[in-house]
Amino acid sequence: MPRIAPPVRALALVTLCGSVLAGCVPASLGTEAAETVAAPLGLPLVDGVTVQEGLVYAAPDGAELALDACLPATGASEARPAIIFVHGGSWYRGARDEPLYRETCEWLAGAGYPTFSISYRLSPAAQFPAATDDVRAALAWLREPEQVAAYGIDPDRIALFGSSAGGTLAAWVGTAGEGAWSAPDRVAAVVELSAPIDLSGVAEDARLTQRRLDYLGCETDDDCEAAALASPITAIDASDPPVFIVHSEDEFVPDEQGELFAAALREAGGEVEFVVVPGDRHAIMLLDADISARILDFLARTVGGEAILAAD
Numbered sequence: 001m002p003r004i005a006p007p008v009r010a011l012a013l014v015t016l017c018g019s020v021l022a023g024c025v026p027a028s029l030g031t032e033a034a035e036t037v038a039a040p041l042g043l044p045l046v047d048g049v050t051v052q053e054g055l056v057y058a059a060p061d062g063a064e065l066a067l068d069a070c071l072p073a074t075g076a077s078e079a080r081p082a083i084i085f086v087h088g089g090s091w092y093r094g095a096r097d098e099p100l101y102r103e104t105c106e107w108l109a110g111a112g113y114p115t116f117s118i119s120y121r122l123s124p125a126a127q128f129p130a131a132t133d134d135v136r137a138a139l140a141w142l143r144e145p146e147q148v149a150a151y152g153i154d155p156d157r158i159a160l161f162g163s164s165a166g167g168t169l170a171a172w173v174g175t176a177g178e179g180a181w182s183a184p185d186r187v188a189a190v191v192e193l194s195a196p197i198d199l200s201g202v203a204e205d206a207r208l209t210q211r212r213l214d215y216l217g218c219e220t221d222d223d224c225e226a227a228a229l230a231s232p233i234t235a236i237d238a239s240d241p242p243v244f245i246v247h248s249e250d251e252f253v254p255d256e257q258g259e260l261f262a263a264a265l266r267e268a269g270g271e272v273e274f275v276v277v278p279g280d281r282h283a284i285m286l287l288d289a290d291i292s293a294r295i296l297d298f299l300a301r302t303v304g305g306e307a308i309l310a311a312d
Contacts, residue, residue: 047073049109051106069114070117072113073110079148081158082142090164104161104163104284128229132230136185139184156188158303159187167283174240193284200221236264238268242270248282250280258276
């Protein structure tokens with residue numbers, strides 16, 4: 001729906017997930033026990049997950065953008081849901097193949113979801129809406145018949161999973177537009193970790209201000225029209241997909257951002273799960289055993305599939 005100026009509203013408790021602002025052949029969901037290995041985040045990783053690196057999905061202005069496909073270890077008997085993962089980095093840095101992001105991609109694939117971790121254009125060289133256009137381009141690429149057939153995915157059951165600044169992009173694309181979630185530019189679910197949702201400067205850590213302005217293409221907040229256009233909170237309506245939000249109490253992106261987002265989604269009649277955990281962990285670092293299990297449960301309820309990795 002059209003973007004409007006961010007509303008002034010009382011804060012209400014809600015939940016979103018985020019990641020650090022700062023960093024084959026498809027298979028079926030199995031129920032058998034799988035051998036797992038330890039990793040930096042401690043997420044359970046399944047042997048046999050494969051990664052296809054550097055697949056070009058778009059070339060805006062002639063510059064190629066690539067993604068990595070993390071694919072389940074077993075084959076699928078029918079089309080299954082897929083996930084597009086969007087890394088964090090305050091919109092100006094970060095890379096899809098950083099170790100924590102790669103671990104997250106492989107964890108989701110091990111849980112049975114073909115997962116596509118994307119690169120996107122970074123600020124200040126690229127300003128809004130370049131990065132959101134890139135997420136949409138990745139979504140369009142994944143829905144092309146060639147990819148649908150190659151990876152055995154259901155194009156009507158695609159979720160976006162974004163960490164920190166990547167969560168902003170995922171939330172923006174998730175709330176943009178109207179109509180069925182199977183429409184070409186829509187998705188069936190959104191997971192966001194520690195995402196800034198209102199980019200007008202409200203509920204913001206001062207360390208993020210300049211990065212936000214660079215992303216928006218504004219020198220100051222005075223007369224910065226892009227702030228409303230780039231804020232996911234300004235386009236929420238009843239057609240939006242289910243959203244899972246996570247923050248910690250004392251982190252880099254204040255949990256008020258999640259509260260604002262969750263409250264607006266609920267007011268519009270949307271489905272939202274909002275989780276706030278103790279401490280100051282940010283974005284991808286929020287993926288402990290409890291949160292990762294809750295995310296898999298959310299994905300199973302919303303886009304379907306059977307989460308085969310329960311966190312202990």
